[in-house]
Amino acid sequence: MKIETLFMDSHIKPCDEIERIIAATGLEPEYVTDSKVVYEHVNSSDDPVTKGKQTLYITENHGAVIKKCPGTSYYTCCDYTILHTGTFCTMDCSYCILQAYFHPPILQYFAGQDKIDSALDAVFEQNKTFRVGTGEFTDSLIWEKLSGQPEKLVKKFAEQKRSILELKTKTVNIESLKNIDHNRKTVVAWSLNTPAIIKSEERNTASLNARLRAAKRCEQWGYRLAFHFDPLVIYDGCEEEYKEVIKSIFTSNSSDGSAGINPESIVWISIGTFRFMPQLKQIIENRFPKSIIPYGEFITGLDNKMRYFKPLRIALYQKIASFIREYAPNVLIYFCMEDEEVWEKTLGFFPKRLGELGEMLDKSVINRCGLLSD
Amino acid sequence: MSNCKNPIITPSFPARRAEERLCITNINIDDIDLSDETFKISSDKSLYDNDPASFDKSLSSLAASINSIGLINLPILQKIGSDDKICNGELEHKPYRVVSGFRRLAAVKSLISSKDSNLPNKILANILECDEKTCAFIAISENSFQRELNTMEQARGVHLLKKFISVEEIAGSSSAIFNMNMNRALINMLDDIANMPASVHRVVENERLAMGAALKLRQYGYDDDVIDSFVRLFSKIKTSLNKQKEIITNIHEIAARENISVTDVINAKEIREIVDNSADGADENRKGNLLRSILFEQRYPNLSKAKEQFNINLKLLNSQGDLKGGIKLEPPADFEGRDYTISFKFSNVDDLAQNADAISALSKNRLVDQIISSNL
Numbered sequence: 001m002k003i004e005t006l007f008m009d010s011h012i013k014p015c016d017e018i019e020r021i022i023a024a025t026g027l028e029p030e031y032v033t034d035s036k037v038v039y040e041h042v043n044s045s046d047d048p049v050t051k052g053k054q055t056l057y058i059t060e061n062h063g064a065v066i067k068k069c070p071g072t073s074y075y076t077c078c079d080y081t082i083l084h085t086g087t088f089c090t091m092d093c094s095y096c097i098l099q100a101y102f103h104p105p106i107l108q109y110f111a112g113q114d115k116i117d118s119a120l121d122a123v124f125e126q127n128k129t130f131r132v133g134t135g136e137f138t139d140s141l142i143w144e145k146l147s148g149q150p151e152k153l154v155k156k157f158a159e160q161k162r163s164i165l166e167l168k169t170k171t172v173n174i175e176s177l178k179n180i181d182h183n184r185k186t187v188v189a190w191s192l193n194t195p196a197i198i199k200s201e202e203r204n205t206a207s208l209n210a211r212l213r214a215a216k217r218c219e220q221w222g223y224r225l226a227f228h229f230d231p232l233v234i235y236d237g238c239e240e241e242y243k244e245v246i247k248s249i250f251t252s253n254s255s256d257g258s259a260g261i262n263p264e265s266i267v268w269i270s271i272g273t274f275r276f277m278p279q280l281k282q283i284i285e286n287r288f289p290k291s292i293i294p295y296g297e298f299i300t301g302l303d304n305k306m307r308y309f310k311p312l313r314i315a316l317y318q319k320i321a322s323f324i325r326e327y328a329p330n331v332l333i334y335f336c337m338e339d340e341e342v343w344e345k346t347l348g349f350f351p352k353r354l355g356e357l358g359e360m361l362d363k364s365v366i367n368r369c370g371l372l373s374d
Numbered sequence: 375m376s377n378c379k380n381p382i383i384t385p386s387f388p389a390r391r392a393e394e395r396l397c398i399t400n401i402n403i404d405d406i407d408l409s410d411e412t413f414k415i416s417s418d419k420s421l422y423d424n425d426p427a428s429f430d431k432s433l434s435s436l437a438a439s440i441n442s443i444g445l446i447n448l449p450i451l452q453k454i455g456s457d458d459k460i461c462n463g464e465l466e467h468k469p470y471r472v473v474s475g476f477r478r479l480a481a482v483k484s485l486i487s488s489k490d491s492n493l494p495n496k497i498l499a500n501i502l503e504c505d506e507k508t509c510a511f512i513a514i515s516e517n518s519f520q521r522e523l524n525t526m527e528q529a530r531g532v533h534l535l536k537k538f539i540s541v542e543e544i545a546g547s548s549s550a551i552f553n554m555n556m557n558r559a560l561i562n563m564l565d566d567i568a569n570m571p572a573s574v575h576r577v578v579e580n581e582r583l584a585m586g587a588a589l590k591l592r593q594y595g596y597d598d599d600v601i602d603s604f605v606r607l608f609s610k611i612k613t614s615l616n617k618q619k620e621i622i623t624n625i626h627e628i629a630a631r632e633n634i635s636v637t638d639v640i641n642a643k644e645i646r647e648i649v650d651n652s653a654d655g656a657d658e659n660r661k662g663n664l665l666r667s668i669l670f671e672q673r674y675p676n677l678s679k680a681k682e683q684f685n686i687n688l689k690l691l692n693s694q695g696d697l698k699g700g701i702k703l704e705p706p707a708d709f710e711g712r713d714y715t716i717s718f719k720f721s722n723v724d725d726l727a728q729n730a731d732a733i734s735a736l737s738k739n740r741l742v743d744q745i746i747s748s749n750l
């Protein structure tokens with residue numbers, strides 16, 4: 001989505017990176033001393049979500065740089081750590097939770113690598129494994145072509161041995177990751193979906209084939225990979241289509257001859273069916289009037305989010321897990337926010353103990369990324 | 375120049391312009407353009423849609439009252455031009471239009487035109503010489519300070535005012551005009567309703583369709599034909615606002631999911647059989663509930679089946695006498711969690727002991743075990 005208005009926090013010191021971003025927008029920045037001006041600009045629109053995607057605010061992160069991922073007690077959480085480098089996204093997925101999460105949603109780029117570095121130093125000093133990701137409040141690589149931030153982060157993580165960085169994306173913006181000594185401490189992850197869902201629900205994102213080609217290149221550059229089948233959307237024929245997606249990860253691509261991805265390169269695959277805060281439904285209806293994804297058989301989950309009726313979730317999960325197992329029997333599959341019954345009926349076990357799922361994921365990166373264990 | 379003989383007041387609210395005048399004048403009733411409903415906000419006739427005879431009766435009662443004691447409140451008319459009946463050389467143009475008192479004037483007109491009437495063709499009225507904006511204010515407040523306006527009247531009032539002032543200004547002066555506080559959101563909603571087809575206005579007015587439900591129809595952006603299908607549906611059933619919204623939502627979502635039109639869902643045989651059932655005993659509340667449950671089954675087929683299966687099992691337990699003494703077994707909400715609930719009442723320790731025994735027996739019951747561990 002094209003950026004139409006550029007606001008710049010007047011406290012930010014200009015630097016090459018910021019100049020590059022400003023130049024790429026082709027806009028004259030409007031300097032503000034108070035972010036209220038930006039909020040009002042976005043909120044005055046009839047469609048603040050679209051406006052928020054068209055409004056870039058270059059500012060500093062005034063809150064916590066490092067955050068714990070907000071899980072709930074009802075569904076098993078993976079103990080993830082969020083590195084807060086920006087908010088919102090230039091791509092436009094109908095189901096994107098960020099549309100309803102921020103009030104108002106604004107595309108923010110957080111300047112100030114020093115602040116990030118010192119927050120990370122504090123993390124690295126702890127003798128603990130951390131899985132740190134930048135892709136919770138934004139896509140990890142939307143600014144990659146303009147900003148050196150992903151590259152700096154990869155290098156920063158390469159210097160230590162206890163934590164990994166996960167860059168989660170639906171783009172193919174990976175060029176700056178080439179030729180870096182990443183020391184296997186960065187996992188590049190793609191959210192995957194069927195071509196039908198990508199076409200109807202994920203505006204401005206890279207195609208499935210392009211994502212997989214980019215993943216293959218990262219694998220060739222020695223990066224570890226991850227895939228997220230999240231959100232899985234239930235529709236007629238979805239199982240067959242997801243099966244094809246899984247097949248295309250692991251088998252060679254007949255159109256460009258590229259080889260499939262080696263399961264050994266994959267640290268984990270997460271699966272999660274579409275779930276949403278109730279207020280997202282109206283946003284989808286207004287902004288994506290042709291989308292039918294909110295009209296599945298949803299019930300109110302224990303965390304008050306809408307979720308597919310449990311037997312439907314379990315049935316799809318069982319299929320997806322078995323498709324993955326066909327190609328990658330040893331790869332770690334996990335659920336983001338599911339309960340004991342789903343785990344048991346789908347994967348045959350449940351990480352019951354508090355922190356157990358996190359430990360499973362830690363173990364996988366310890367093995368595949370050469371981390372020191374605790 | 376005014377032909378006003380008896381200027382009594384100059385309206386002080388809202389605009390104060392020298393030329394705004396209100397005076398009582400005796401005028402010819404044929405000089406009033408009764409077809410001009412620019413300032414009409416009251417519901418009157420449409421409230422009697424299903425019962426036109428009652429409307430006629432209420433109008434004759436008013437006429438009878440006027441005949442015996444005269445007009446207590448004079449109608450308010452706006453003077454809209456010269457008394458000449460020719461405008462622009464071709465159109466007949468009556469010099470007065472109604473600001474307030476449509477019903478009173480209709481009653482007087484019926485009195486005058488009745489066979490044995492020897493009443494003169496004249497009526498005493500308050501004549502306003504002011505702009506349309508002021509007339510609009512007066513038209514609304516004349517009604518709102520006498521009685522509570524219904525939703526459609528508020529909607530028409532808002533729609534009328536929006537021609538002259540902004541939503542913010544309406545909100546600011548709402549207590550003075552509507553005799554109630556209105557915020558911007560409410561004003562916009564009311565205007566949305568006013569912009570909907572006349573068929574919707576009628577059902578909202580008759581309280582067949584709640585404002586929130588009408589807005590739901592608008593939110594979905596349906597064309598008039600689809601809206602009319604909903605209007606017909608709601609004319610035949612009775613339900614509360616939330617249930618109306620549920621019905622609209624489920625119909626919309628079934629249609630979207632199945633990639634069929636909304637009217638196809640409404641006109642499906644099983645829906646029509648419920649809605650069009652006019653047999654004795656087919657009361658409108660019951661039809662509403664039946665419609666809701668059939669739509670729920672279509673919208674949530676797997677959840678419905680699971681609920682049905684649970685109820686079958688429950689009946690079996692009951693028929694086997696396993697749920698003694700009013701013990702109730704309830705599944706987790708929507709079968710999402712895993713916690714079942716058992717409840718019972720007791721009034722003494724013997725009751726309590728009996729229930730405890732019954733529950734203990736239930737814990738060994740194979741059907742209960744099946745219910746709890748079932749794959750649904």
Ligand code: SF4
Nearest residue numbers: 089091092093096139
């Ligand atoms: S790519 Fe991710 S962050 Fe961006 S719009 Fe889609 S879901 Fe939201």
